[in-house]
Amino acid sequence: MRQVSRRSFLTFCGLSTVGLSLDPFDLTGLSRALANPAAPTVLWLQGSGCTGCTMSFLDYISPTAPTDAADVLINYINLAYHPNLSPVAGESVVAIISQVRQAGNFILAVEGGIPTGFNGGACYAWSYDGVEVTFEEAIRDLAPRAAAVLCIGTCAAYGGIPAAPPNPTGVVSVQTLTGRPTINVAGCPPHPTWMVWTIAQLLAGQAITLDSSGRPTAIYGRSVHDRCPLKETDEINTFGVPGRCLKELGCRGPETRANCPIQKWNNGVNWCIGAGAPCHGCTSPTFPGTNALNRQPA
Ligand code: SF4
Ligand code: SF4
Numbered sequence: 109m110r111q112v113s114r115r116s117f118l119t120f121c122g123l124s125t126v127g128l129s130l131d132p133f134d135l136t137g138l139s140r141a142l143a144n145p146a147a148p149t150v151l152w153l154q155g156s157g158c159t160g161c162t163m164s165f166l167d168y169i170s171p172t173a174p175t176d177a178a179d180v181l182i183n184y185i186n187l188a189y190h191p192n193l194s195p196v197a198g199e200s201v202v203a204i205i206s207q208v209r210q211a212g213n214f215i216l217a218v219e220g221g222i223p224t225g226f227n228g229g230a231c232y233a234w235s236y237d238g239v240e241v242t243f244e245e246a247i248r249d250l251a252p253r254a255a256a257v258l259c260i261g262t263c264a265a266y267g268g269i270p271a272a273p274p275n276p277t278g279v280v281s282v283q284t285l286t287g288r289p290t291i292n293v294a295g296c297p298p299h300p301t302w303m304v305w306t307i308a309q310l311l312a313g314q315a316i317t318l319d320s321s322g323r324p325t326a327i328y329g330r331s332v333h334d335r336c337p338l339k340e341t342d343e344i345n346t347f348g349v350p351g352r353c354l355k356e357l358g359c360r361g362p363e364t365r366a367n368c369p370i371q372k373w374n375n376g377v378n379w380c381i382g383a384g385a386p387c388h389g390c391t392s393p394t395f396p397g398t399n400a401l402n403r404q405p406a
Contacts, residue, residue: 147311148255149214151205152190155231155243156270156279157220160297161261162192168300169375180304185311188214203238209253215310216254221263221270222247222285225278244285251286256310258291259283260303265292265322266393273397283322292322296390299371301329321393322367332361332387335369347384359386366391 151404154162166177174180181187188208189201196204208214223230228242235241259265264282271279271341277400283290293306306324309316317325333339344352355362364387372379380387389395 115189148187149186149188149211150217150307151188151208151214151250151254152193152217152219152260153233153243153246153250154191155218155220155222155247155264156277157261157263157268159192159219161219161295161303162190164295164297164300165260165303166300166376167374168304170301177300182344184274185233185307189256199236202234205234205250212253213255214253215256215258215307216250217258217260217307218247218264218282218290219260221267222282223270223277223279224285225276225336231275247282247285251282256291257286257288258293258306258310259322260293261298262294262296262390262392262395265294266395267292268296269396285372290322291316291318291324294321294323294328294391294393295366296395297368299368299373301371314368323391327367328365328391330365330367332364332366332368332381335367336361336381338367338381350384354381354384354386355388358388360389360392361387364389364392 152162153156168177168180169175174184181193189196189204194201222244223242226243228244231243233243233246259282262268263270263279266281267275267279267284270277271281281290281363282288291306291310293302295302303326305327306316309324319325319328321328338351338353339352341353343356344354345356347357353359359381361381368379368387369381372382389398
C-alpha cells in the first residue's frame with residue numbers, strides 16, 4: 109500500500125483536515141472539501157475510451173450538496189477544461205491548457221487509455237499553429253507537471269478494453285506510459301461517487317491510501333464477493349434464477365475489489381449482481397481479460 113499525501117495543497121489551500129473526514133458512504137464533509145476557491149485546477153482529458161466514465165460522472169446525485177454533477181462542476185471544482193463539458197474548442201482550448209500548464213498547480217484527470225501505435229497517430233489531442241499533438245505527447249508533457257495524476261476509469265488506469273488483444277493501436281495505461289504512479293479510480297465505468305470522492309480528497313489535501321494497483325482502499329479495499337448478499341447461497345448454472353450465487357456462471361466477484369454491494373448504482377437502486385448479472389471484474393487491472401496485458405501487478 110502507498111499513501112498519496114497532498115500536504116502542499118493543505119498549506120496552499122489553508123484548509124485544516126480536523127473534522128473533515130470524508131467517507132465514500134457519508135459525503136457530508138464534501139461541501140467543505142470542494143468549496144475551496146484556492147484549490148488546484150482540474151484538467152480532464154480523454155484518450156482512447158468510450159466517454160462512459162464522463163457519462164457516469166454526470167449521473168452523480170446526492171441528498172446533500174453538491175447535489176449533482178452540475179453543482180460539482182459549477183460551484184465546487186475549478187474545472188479548467190473537459191472535452192465534452194467545456195464550451196470551448198480549437199485553439200481556445202490550447203490556450204487554456206497552456207495557461208494551466210504554466211501555472212502548475214493542477215490535477216490531471218485522464219479518461220481513456222493512451223494509444224502509442226502509429227507514433228501515437230491513432231489519437232490526436234489538439235493542433236496548434238498547424239502542428240498536430242498526439243494524445244501520447246500531451247500526456248507525456250502534462251503528467252510530470254501535474255500535482256497529481258488521476259486515472260478516471262480502468263482504461264486510463266490499466267489499459268482496459270482498448271488495450272485488449274490484439275490492441276492494434278498499442279494502448280497503454282498512463283502509468284505504463286509515463287512511469288509516474290497514478291491514483292486509479294478503476295471501473296468500467298467507475299461509480300460517480302468514487303470519482304467525486306477521490307477528487308474531493310485531493311482538493312482537500314487529504315491523504316489517500318492506495319492498494320498495490322493504485323486504487324483507494326476506502327473504495328476498493330474489499331472484494332465484491334466479501335459483501336455480496338448471495339455469498340452463502342447455492343450456485344446456479346443457468347440465468348434467471350433470482351437469489352442464487354452466480355459463480356458457476358462466471359462471476360468474478362471473488363477476485364474483484366469494489367464496494368458495489370453496499371454502494372449500489374443509480375442512486376442506490378440496484379447493481380450488477382442484484383440485476384441478475386455476474387460481476388465481470390470491471391475494476392480489476394486485468395479487465396476485460398483474466399491475463400495480464402500491459403498491466404501493473406494486481
Ligand atoms: S454472486 Fe458472485 S460475488 Fe456474489 S456470492 Fe456468488 S461469486 Fe460471490
Ligand atoms: S459488480 Fe463488478 S462488474 Fe459490476 S460495477 Fe461492480 S466491480 Fe464492476
